[in-house]
Amino acid sequence: MTFSLDQFRLDGKVAVVTGAGGRGNSIGRAYALGLANAGASIVVADLNGDGAKAVADEIVAAGGKAVGVQVDVADEASTLAMGAAAKEAFGGVDILINNAALMVDVSYDNCETIGLDAWNKAFAVNLNGALLCARAVIPSMRERGGGRIVNQTSGGAFPATGLYGITKLALVGLTTSLAKQFGKDGITCNAIAPGNVTSDAGKMLVPDDSPFIQFLNMTCALRARGAPDELVGTALLLCSDAGAWISGQTIHVDGGWVLRP
Numbered sequence: 546m547t548f549s550l551d552q553f554r555l556d557g558k559v560a561v562v563t564g565a566g567g568r569g570n571s572i573g574r575a576y577a578l579g580l581a582n583a584g585a586s587i588v589v590a591d592l593n594g595d596g597a598k599a600v601a602d603e604i605v606a607a608g609g610k611a612v613g614v615q616v617d618v619a620d621e622a623s624t625l626a627m628g629a630a631a632k633e634a635f636g637g638v639d640i641l642i643n644n645a646a647l648m649v650d651v652s653y654d655n656c657e658t659i660g661l662d663a664w665n666k667a668f669a670v671n672l673n674g675a676l677l678c679a680r681a682v683i684p685s686m687r688e689r690g691g692g693r694i695v696n697q698t699s700g701g702a703f704p705a706t707g708l709y710g711i712t713k714l715a716l717v718g719l720t721t722s723l724a725k726q727f728g729k730d731g732i733t734c735n736a737i738a739p740g741n742v743t744s745d746a747g748k749m750l751v752p753d754d755s756p757f758i759q760f761l762n763m764t765c766a767l768r769a770r771g772a773p774d775e776l777v778g779t780a781l782l783l784c785s786d787a788g789a790w791i792s793g794q795t796i797h798v799d800g801g802w803v804l805r806p
């Protein structure tokens with residue numbers, strides 16, 4: 546088949562984007578708006594139900610199709626309800642972006658002193674949450690002849706230097722496992738590893754004038770910070786027919802921060 550730009554279109558597809566309704570300027574919101582622009586119907590899912598509805602309303606006001614759903618990705622019953630809500634609204638699910646995570650609210654204590662409750666909570670959301678959301682939608686994807694799963698990891702996992710990075714590195718393991726286990730069902734699974742993004746959460750965690758960002762601006766191949774929208778093209782590739790032969794990969798979108806062969 547000759548390549549066509551239409552292979553990036555998502556018309557008729559249904560995408561669940563988790564963590565898309567929290568803080569105003571978020572990566573999840575950028576993914577939800579971007580996939581809607583490409584033609585997908587969007588299930589905006591977040592612990593913050595009002596925020597999810599607000600982003601869904603924004604998509605509908607712009608002429609797209611979307612619903613907002615309150616979900617706790619760490620709770621199996623809640624993720625199953627999210628899958629059911631997607632089915633009720635749009636008939637099923639073709640795309641899942643596992644973007645919900647604890648980042649600002651994760652413990653940055655070291656491995657000697659960190660409380661096990663904080664440790665388990667971070668894993669419950671950042672790793673188990675992705676597993677539970679995948680399990681909630683894989684049957685529907687299989688029924689529809691295939692699907693796309695994108696896990697949002699982080700440059701902070703390469704290497705992992707604390708709890709947050711450890712959960713995100715574990716998510717890379719889930720990515721390759723899902724890719725291998727469900728490839729024959731036509732389901733791809735890949736990860737995006739963003740660098741330092743200027744979402745509200747990212748700027749709260751690491752302000753622009755912090756020594757870390759100043760150091761990165763000197764050492765990064767391009768520049769230390771990117772906007773949420775600068776991740777959307779990669780998500781679109783991984784979620785569309787254009788990326789049909791890509792699975793089990795982690796793509797770094799980070800201005801050349803983590804340089805991997």
Ligand SMILES: NC(=O)c1ccc[n+]([C@@H]2O[C@H](COP(=O)([O-])OP(=O)(O)OC[C@H]3O[C@@H](n4cnc5c(N)ncnc54)[C@H](O)[C@@H]3O)[C@@H](O)[C@H]2O)c1
Nearest residue numbers: 564567571572592617618644645646699741742744746747
């Ligand atoms: N901002 C960055 O610099 C950066 C860099 C690398 C990776 N990331 C990753 O990108 C993703 C989005 O980051 P962001 O900067 O937009 O942060 P954000 O805090 O705005 O987004 C996280 C979202 O997850 C939601 N959430 C948290 N716990 C949840 C739960 N139990 N169930 C459902 N939703 C839950 C929050 O309500 C929030 O909307 C996260 O996975 C983050 O780890 C961010």
